[in-house]
Amino acid sequence: MSTCLVIDESSIVAKVASRILSGLDLQTVAASTVLDASRLLAEPAAAAPALVLLSASLQGTTVDASVKALRANPKTARAKILVSLVESNLGTMTRAKRAGADGFIFRPFDRASLIAWVEPFLEAKEPVAA
Template identity: 65%
Template structure:
């Protein structure tokens, strides 16, 4: 079964993403920041098949977070950056730092599944 790491400062976003993804048979782990994610990855040496990364983590620019993740055990996994609105400058910095794509919040089952499908084989 594929697995996904959701890094988002908002617990509600973590829970909604987890509920939607578990409904399409993707194991999900949610953390609230980059340090928590790095701790999880370092302690367990766990790898994930997909990462959803918030572009608005407090105190962590998205390009810094992406570079850190690319150097971790999830470095080869697709990383989708979660945005609230289109921001060309932020999206350009994210792409240059290694983002595989973008998702927009708020999302629902249909939109999140559509964004994830190109990167994972899901059971709809």
Template identity: 60%
Template structure:
């Protein structure tokens, strides 16, 4: 069963992503920030096949979060950055820092599935 780490400061986004991904038979762990993600990654022995990362975390710029994740245990996993709107500067910085792709919020089952499935097939 593939697994996904969801890093998002919004509890509602975490719950919606968890519900949708669980329905796709993807084991999901949701956390609210990079520090919590690092703690989970330090304890968890299995790897994640995919990471969904919010671009709007209050404590950490997305490019810093991406570089931190790329340097850690999920370094080779696809990381999709979650955006509320298309922001070319933010998207460019994210790609340079290691983002595999982007998804836009709010999302529903169809849109999240469409963004996630190509990366899980490749994993």
């Protein structure tokens, strides 16, 4: 089972995302800050997530700093990072992409929209060598 790390200041968003993503056979771990996420990932039993859902509106940091911090962590360096936005903001989206984000999701989301945004990143696996 793959792991999804949800970093969002709202525990409700994390809980809803967890319930939806469990239907995709994803185990979800939640943190309210990038620092909290790093602490969770530092635990010996913590699995490297295949996917990270990162809020663009975390307090005390910028989205590009958050993405760079995740890319610098060995456990999240290769994960697909999707930035969660409330509205389409070209500046925020450009900074996130330049920092290493793979894509975006928009809040509020429902089951269908979250699955539609996440599935392409879960299916993008490397081919198996023959």
